[in-house]
Amino acid sequence: MIFLANKTGARRLPLLALVFVLGSGIGLLAQSLDSLQKLEETVVRPSLRQDEVTGQTPYSLKPQAAQSLSDLLQRQSPFYIKSYGAGLLGSISLRGSGAAHTSVFWNGVNLQNPMNGQLDFSLVPGFFLDQAQVYSGGSGELFGSGALGGVISLNSEVKAANQTEFAAILGSFGQASGQAGLNRLFGKQAFRIRAFYSKAENNYSFINRGLPGKPEQTLEHAQQDAGGLLADYRYQIKEKQSLDLHYWFQQNKRFLPPTMLEQNSVAEQNDLSHRVVGEFRHSGKLDFLFRAAWLHDELLYLNPAANIHSNSINDGLIQDLEFRKQIKRHRLFASLHNTYYQARQAAYGETRSQWRQALDVAHTYIAKNGKVRTALRQELWKGKAVPFAASLSGELNLKNIQLSSHLAKLYRIPNFNDLYWQPGGNPDIQPEEGFSGEVGIAWKKQNDVNSLQTKLTAYTSLIDNWIIWLPENGIWSAQNIRQVLSRGLEYRLEAGHLANQSYWKLDFNGSFTLTENQKASSGSDLSVGKQLIYVPYWKHSLGLTWNRGNWKLGYRHVWNGGVYTSADNSSWILPWQTGSFTTDYSFGLLGTDFSLRGSIENISNTQYEIMEWRPMPGRWFRLSIHLKI
């Protein structure tokens, strides 16, 4: 049962309403551990679709107000983030997949840009996130086209108590940010609004290994500023009926710095987005959810030196209908989706549009110690059926051990650029399709003072008709060329210890990924059997936090494996590692909760590049103050 607040204005929700359990052992234990520290105040409710996930355990990220989603994923997850530099384009490679192979949902709506299939993670501010979860592994039967590598689910929600909050953040390289939030309850209604403005010079120094003598230089033409507003509204119509509205506006202006091998840059990129989601939900004998959304994105790329003025505008109208019915041990789920995309770009020649409809159905048998789920999805694209998606998954709970498995058939519809960009867009290009499978084992143990949980997942996937751009008849064009085989391991461990009023927490996660092309484009192609470019074999993240009274100290270390930069694996970027330290001090004064935070990033001042020739910042600092009234 989930509700906002009773008529007497209770400021805390029942614990039951706070616990969002996806059926995994690690998820349950994570909740227990967190509850040792602090009760969350925000009510995050999964969509019915999210509830259906079986056999795949999400990675829950802890959103930080001062960090983008790109930063969060880089630090807290075992997944590789391709970043072009501080605040610049960031995308994910989940299980060796490409940037367009991870669907990103915000309050149940897919934010992937229909034109290029991606979302720039550096444009998602942590301040606007109340929940961020990563479901690694293909799950197209639930989340549709594009979820070949996995799904990221983001949610924003109203709070269960009246609150006003302010934050000011200052950091190295001219970073400055102001944030403000207001949450108000009015009987059955709750309203929350958040806004931020941030700017950064990003004028950090680096060793330019691309020039004679390897001189130290300062990054130029890297200024950024951004502003955004997020509004969440909930009307609890009845105990089991609610209406939610969300609106997210954001504008970013970024100067794009030169690489180490360019002398200068005058390029810039301006992004603007409006996102509106409305959701009606009814819980009862038949759970029912209707969602409608409007998405609007603009991307303006300017490069006067190359006479480029490229404006990409797209709109999406989305309607989802989800049903769920439980009959004894059988749970039935069905959903209908209708999506309309429209895109304008001079290179398309004319305004392009697309309708997509999909139906998915699922059955879950819930046993005493586990469940088995089967699902099927069929999508219509351009009026024709695309390769269907399906899955079979299960979970088995044995005392402290949980076993899980997931087998899925997947697909991805080509994006607008693949289809319509002139020259090179290929209207005959086919959807990518393939299979993925995984098995996992989780173990947990805890008592009053100690907790330990761990999980190991092994996976494989084979994607055919992988789209790449290659010349054909003298024109670069989108083609279904590659077949990509991925397999690997993901592992995580969390340990907690409570002693002498101190709480210690250790978390470690990592991934090992082998992702190889299986098809040669010609006799000269030496990429067969080689690791895909910009997919590291491994990535690890280790965090240690200590919490006592008003103090919290934390250290995190990230190891990132080297990546190949050529498809035949003849060139590469070396592995790199960075450490960061944070300290928090919280106190109350005059009815106001204050929180001071300081952090040192890249403590060892490591010179590294994630994308070759694009320097990342060395050691830097950040200070912030948060007020909650």
Add this chain to the structure above:
Amino acid sequence: MKKLSLLLPFILLLSACFKDQQDPLATAGKKRLWIINEGNFQWGNASLSLYDLASEKLVHVKQFEQNNGFPIGDVFQSMIRYNNQFYLVVNNSGKIHVCDADMKYQRSIDQLGSPRYLMPYGTGKALLSDLYSNTLKILDLQNGTVAQTLSFPGWGEKLFSDGDKIWACNLKSRKLFRFDTQTEQLSDSLDIGYAATTLVKDAQNRNWVLAKGDTAQQIKPRLSRLSADGKQVEQYYELDLSQASDMVYDPSGNRFIILAEDLYTFSETQGLSAQALVPSNNRNLYAIALVEEELFVADAVDYVQKGQVYRYNLNGTLLGNFGVGPIPNGFLFDN
């Protein structure tokens, strides 16, 4: 690697296995073939490979980096030898590296916008084409400055020296432009079809110009023969090919070998060959050179891995191949 993949300790060990690339260094022979590997835009993976014609061996994939300790830059477009020095034009780095005859770096000429091709003339000057600036620049090679800028709307590309003039190709035009090295002005232009890409001389010292055509606009490639004084097109041939990108002249057969995905031959007596002399077989053939009766054909493969150079005799028989840097776009024979 695959067998080790499931063993976590070895995963960690992998980090130590990434070491700087090491290729054997050999001494360059007298007859050298330089391979210009442009690399990807903003990837910084351009390189200069060196092939020793005498021993028929690749000396080094990254000869410039090997000699000088730093990479060439971003998008290595072209190079030329002049007065016992090499001039390497690095497009997206906006510079020209000047090296001695042993390819040792001496200096750079910077802030050149988007340079493509350089053609020296006179005493210490050079004409420089540019991708975006709608200009041709006259460089003073001694002090590395731009002495003069000439209006040149379009996409300035290859330059060919021809006595007291330089022919300038423009990939956004139907014209081949003539630069007079005496007056240092663009003096005339000729309609040679769409997008002049290459100019070669035949056995009778006549100039032939290949225009690429444009697949999107359904414009066929054209081969034009210029008059001796260079003031008119004497004859031209529409070629029933997809977009053509490069051409060499084979004096032994008095024919042209044209790269248009595959390699075809053309002669005035026999016209365009019906069969490809060298079929591409799904390769991305990107440049050709004819050196001592051997055809060197560059293959950019999928543009994101090292390229290949194939050697053929003039009958189209494969003699061998060797790997070079990413996206080989041209050759320079140096003897």
